[in-house]
Amino acid sequence: MKRSPFVLFLACCLLSLAAVCEAVVPPGQVRVTFLDVARKGDGGGAGAQADDYLRSLERRWGRGGIGDAIVVETPERCVLIDGGLWTKGRAVVLPYLKRRGVARLDAVILTHQHGDHYGGLAEILEALPAGEFITNGLAHPAKAYRKLLETVQSSGARFRVVRGGETFDWGGGASATVVQGAGARGVSPDDYNNNSLVIRMTFGKTAFLFAGDCEDKEEKAILASRRDLRSQVLKVGHHGSSSSSTYPFLRAVRPEIAVVSVGEGNRFGLPHREVLDRIASFNCTVYRTDLDGSVTVVSDGTRLSVETERARPVSAVTGKPLKEEYYRFESEAKGLLRRKDYAGAAARYRKALLVEPGAASAHSALGYCLKKQGRETEAIKEFSAALPGDPCDSYANLHLGLILMRRDRTRALGCFEKYLDCHADTHWAGLAREKAGFLRARKGSELRKEGREEEAIQELEKAVALAPGNAFAHLQLGLLYPPRDLEKARRAIARCLEIEPEGRYAAEARRVAAELEADR
Numbered sequence: 001m002k003r004s005p006f007v008l009f010l011a012c013c014l015l016s017l018a019a020v021c022e023a024v025v026p027p028g029q030v031r032v033t034f035l036d037v038a039r040k041g042d043g044g045g046a047g048a049q050a051d052d053y054l055r056s057l058e059r060r061w062g063r064g065g066i067g068d069a070i071v072v073e074t075p076e077r078c079v080l081i082d083g084g085l086w087t088k089g090r091a092v093v094l095p096y097l098k099r100r101g102v103a104r105l106d107a108v109i110l111t112h113q114h115g116d117h118y119g120g121l122a123e124i125l126e127a128l129p130a131g132e133f134i135t136n137g138l139a140h141p142a143k144a145y146r147k148l149l150e151t152v153q154s155s156g157a158r159f160r161v162v163r164g165g166e167t168f169d170w171g172g173g174a175s176a177t178v179v180q181g182a183g184a185r186g187v188s189p190d191d192y193n194n195n196s197l198v199i200r201m202t203f204g205k206t207a208f209l210f211a212g213d214c215e216d217k218e219e220k221a222i223l224a225s226r227r228d229l230r231s232q233v234l235k236v237g238h239h240g241s242s243s244s245s246t247y248p249f250l251r252a253v254r255p256e257i258a259v260v261s262v263g264e265g266n267r268f269g270l271p272h273r274e275v276l277d278r279i280a281s282f283n284c285t286v287y288r289t290d291l292d293g294s295v296t297v298v299s300d301g302t303r304l305s306v307e308t309e310r311a312r313p314v315s316a317v318t319g320k321p322l323k324e325e326y327y328r329f330e331s332e333a334k335g336l337l338r339r340k341d342y343a344g345a346a347a348r349y350r351k352a353l354l355v356e357p358g359a360a361s362a363h364s365a366l367g368y369c370l371k372k373q374g375r376e377t378e379a380i381k382e383f384s385a386a387l388p389g390d391p392c393d394s395y396a397n398l399h400l401g402l403i404l405m406r407r408d409r410t411r412a413l414g415c416f417e418k419y420l421d422c423h424a425d426t427h428w429a430g431l432a433r434e435k436a437g438f439l440r441a442r443k444g445s446e447l448r449k450e451g452r453e454e455e456a457i458q459e460l461e462k463a464v465a466l467a468p469g470n471a472f473a474h475l476q477l478g479l480l481y482p483p484r485d486l487e488k489a490r491r492a493i494a495r496c497l498e499i500e501p502e503g504r505y506a507a508e509a510r511r512v513a514a515e516l517e518a519d520r
C-alpha cells in the first residue's frame with residue numbers, strides 16, 4: 001500500500017504528540033512511585049501469560065519475594081529505575097504506566113545486574129519506547145541479562161554508562177545526580193550490590209535518594225566522597241537487609257520517609273529488625289511494599305505527601321493500624337524462625353502481642369512456634385485466638401487442623417475446608433485436600449457402620465472429590481453402592497485396586513470385586 005504524504009504527516013503529528021504527552025503530573029509537582037513488584041507469584045493480570053522461560057527464571061528468584069521498580073514522573077519526563085523480577089514488568093510496571101498515561105520513557109535506569117532489578121525490563125522495553133538505557137556498565141554472564149542488552153539494542157534506546165558525579169535534568173525543576181556508580185574503592189566488580197548506581201534527585205527543597213542494593217562497602221565509599229546525601233525520602237538499600245543502611249549513612253541522609261521494597265514472607269526474612277530499629281531512631285516513617293502495596297510520594301518542592309495502595313491491617317482492639325514497634329518484633333521473630341529458633345521466635349511474638357494484643361498474625365505464628373516445640377495444647381490456644389481476627393489465616397487453619405486430627409475430627413475438617421476456601425491454589429492445598437478427604441472418608445465409614453447408608457454415600461463421595469487417591473473411601477463406596485448401582489460399585493472397587501493394588505484394602509477389594517462379578 002502506498003502511503004499518502006498526508007497520512008505520513010498525520011503519523012508524525014501523532015508521534016510528536018505522544019512524545020510530549022509522556023508525563024502527566026502538573027507543573028510544580030514530582031511524583032515518585034515505588035511499585036509493589038516484590039510480591040510472590042506472577043502478580044496476577046497480564047503476568048499470568050508470561051512464557052515458561054520467564055516463569056522458570058522467576059521461580060528461582062520469585063520465592064525470594066524481593067525486587068525494585070520505581071517510576072519518577074516530573075511535569076516533563078518519566079524515568080523508570082529498575083523493573084522488578086521477570087514477570088513483574090508486564091504484570092505490574094506496564095499496567096501502572098498505562099494507567100498513568102505514560103506512552104514513552106525518557107530514561108530507564110538499571111541500578112545493577114541482579115534479576116530482581118533487571119528481570120522485568122526486557123518486556124517493558126519491548127512494549128514502550130525509551131530514550132536512554134542507563135547502567136553502571138558492568139557485564140553479567142546470565143543469559144537473561146544478555147537478552148536484555150539485545151532488547152535494549154533493538155529498542156533503539158541509547159545505551160549509556162554513567163559514573164559517580166554525572167547529572168541528569170529531568171525537567172520541570174527536577175534534577176538528579178549519580179551519587180555513586182560502579183567501581184567504588186574496595187569493591188570487586190562481581191559484588192553487584194555494592195556497584196549499584198545510587199541516585200539522588202532534588203526537586204525544590206525536597207530530595208529523594210534511590211540506594212539500589214548498595215551495602216555497607218558502597219555506603220562507606222559514598223560517605224568518603226562527601227557528596228550531599230541529605231534526603232527526606234530514602235529508598236532503603238537492598239530491601240532492608242542488615243548489610244545496608246549503616247548508622248553513618250543514615251545520619252548523612254537523615255530520612256523522614258523510608259521505603260522498603262520487599263515481598264511478604266520473602267525467603268531472606270527481609271526487612272531485618274536491625275535496619276528497622278536504626279531507621280526508627282531517626283524519627284522516620286517506614287513504608288513497606290509488603291504491608292502498604294505500591295507507595296507514591298508526591299513532592300510540591302516543599303511538602304511531601306504519601307499515598308499507599310493498601311491500608312495497613314488494623315488492631316481489633318484499638319481500630320488503628322498496628323504499631324511500628326509490633327512490626328519490628330515481628331521482623332525479628334521471622335528472622336529467628338528462619339533459623340529454626342522456635343523458642344526465640346515465640347518469645348518475640350509474645351512481645352509483639354504485648355504491643356498489639358489480639359494481632360491475628362502474631363497469635364498464628366506463635367501457635368506455629370509452639371507446635372514446633374511439641375506444645376500442642378498451647379498451640380491450639382494461640383491458633384484459636386488468631387482465627388476470629390483472620391478467619392482465613394493459612395497457618396492457623398492448616399496447623400490447627402493437623403493437631404486436631406487426633407483430638408477433634410469435626411473441628412479439624414472445618415479447619416482444612418476453611419483453608420481450601422481461602423487458599424485453594426497454594427502449595428499446601430494438596431495436603432489440606434488429602435487430610436479433609438481422609439476425615440470425610442472416616443466419617444462416611446462410621447455412618448455406614450451405623451446403617452445410615454445414604455448419608456454415608458454422600459460423605460464418601462465428598463471424600464473422593466477432595467482426595468481422589470483415597471483407596472479406603474473408594475472401597476467403602478464399593479460396599480455401599482450395591483444393590484443400588486452395581487456398575488458404580490464395580491468402578492469404585494476397580495479404582496481402589498488401581499490406587500493400592502497391594503495395599504491394606506486390596507484383599508477386601510478383591511473379595512468384593514469377585515462378588516460383584518458373580519452378580520453380573
Ligand SMILES: [Zn+2]
Binds near residue numbers: 067068114
Ligand atoms: Zn535487589
